[in-house]
Amino acid sequence: MPPIADHRSSPWSVFLIFLRLGLTSFGGPIAHLGYFREAFVIQRQWLSERSYAELVALCQFLPGPASSQVGIALGLSRAGYSGAVAAWAGFTLPSAIALILLALGLAHYGGALPNGALHGLKVVAVAVVAQAVWGMARSLCRDALRVGLMLIAAAVVLLAPSAWAQVGVMIAAGVAGLLLFKPETRAEADALPIAISRRTGALSLVLFVLLLMGLPMLAGWVPNPTLALVDAFYRTGALVFGGGHVVLPLLQAEVVPSQWVSNDVFLAGYGATQAVPGPLFTFAAFLGASMSHAPSGWLGGVIALLAIFAPSFLLIFGALPFWASLRKSPRTQAALAGVNAAVVGLLLAALYQPVWTSAIYNGYDLVLALLALVALMVWKLPPWLVVIGCGLLGAALL
Template structure:
């Protein structure tokens, strides 16, 4: 292990302060977050080399959960062990989580606000955002006809049978099909030299699996235990980043009848305008269901599985990514993820927001603003809400 890849230790508060600043300023979603991290910790502070940072990013992309947050806590771990990982996660997540929980509490105190025109504007904005996410992920994760067809079949299956078990089955079938078809297996994986020794990977893995099994046990809807179970299950099963958490949470909170689609999509629209991780949307859902305690529990529960997998899964994935069948299965799962998000784009996102020609025209305009004019989401979200107030949508 070289001195280049073994940075000196930093204090909890030093790591927390750096990531808090990033949590307050890192707009733009996971890809932008990774750019901010690279600039801060590779270029400016030289905590990591380019090669080690690239390995961390590649490995976290393979794991379920919020990739940018996982990269951040891994950097914190390398600089300050488990205390450093906690400091990194707290600093990066805290600003957006506090805002989203506060937004949920505000809506509970002023329920009439959720029926205003600004909610309609945000819902149309969410249609454009999710459509753009489907487009971008489709280009990168479905580069050939086989994977395009796989994504479409997954979407069709989920639109016909939208239960949680169908989502799991569809991704499992996609992974199996990818392995059988040998998708994306021509290029061998680059060798890894990531200097990460968690020391407790088996224990972390067992805790992850035990909590995942417990999350499927029946709970009283709206209770703290129910909120924790829904969030943990979503965080454990999400491949593909923040936007993909939408269909998992929609199934638990909207399709189950626990929350109106309007409220759900309004919260999701506000989350787009926040800096930091999109998974902080969980704070809004938990806060709307069970107050501040529910919001805090939801944030911890949705990030916990990805955190456990970082420490439990890195040694396993270091081995798996060198094997062709594993890479092919992952390529199939990623194609299935595109189908998962495509199905969510139609129901509930499109069906609850677009009800006429004017709605459709505004969605097209917002999509052009995102995809062509590159208007940042933190600016476009409040503009959309304002349009909803001004125009008779």
């Protein structure tokens, strides 16, 4: 079929299509990719099945939120750079606005809520993360070597709980994968129907690295809370491999030890994030609005949201021109296998600390967590319904 770029759309029409998805796409990143396939491959035929699979493969290879990056690339293909922004805004704003409003409500009226309701939100986070660990382990840790890498990664992060330790684990896992894994043979796929020059791609990647390296140094030289906020959330968005759930340990390491956000508020917000549609990365908007120092409220939420998604734009713009050749490299595939196993280890560590240790105190908590897990994995209830149910049961029982 002809390239997508031959069939242009206005940024406004792209925004409206993605806004509809942003209001209705419950279920997490995998579900989002299913909604996108139905909307853009089956219904609108913006691209072929194989082209869509190739685009998903690219976004799963990159750090950051895969579903949001697929949306950015689709918007880019239909309406250029303004289309990329329109697609992101439509898909992201509904959940971001809802979570900022929740943060403001907790800040002003949190005392009026039953303690059990907030605790119920923390307990449901246990079930959500456990489901993510199980699903990712089945997909990414299919043999003893990968399981070993997963367990080593989890042990290192639990014994050295810092954001830089997590980054080091992922780099070491990539090197281990390069040395230990034999890449799988992949069939040829259609070329991605998006044209970006290699010059533009290279400039985007350079800017991505400059911000990643420069913001921490600048934040150290200039003690400014806004700059520190931008640095923390940009760095998190740039280093999260494995999708939205993996953002949990990195964000927790940034905002809780520094006392920007209390651990109780952090986990309550993470649980509530499961009840809204759209990308899990909008949890950043909740945290930015919940800050104990300025900027907070609406300004803090918007700054945190833009900072955590900025790497996604730069990486998509930077990777698209080079992906066709890079994906064919056996060395790239082997390194990625190691990184993916370590990502599951990071999430396993997060399941214990801070999620389990901050939510499961007694038998009632454990029963509620198991009930939520069964509701998600066996009964296949929608996550938003499970979250609301746990909040109500928490208010009644805990």
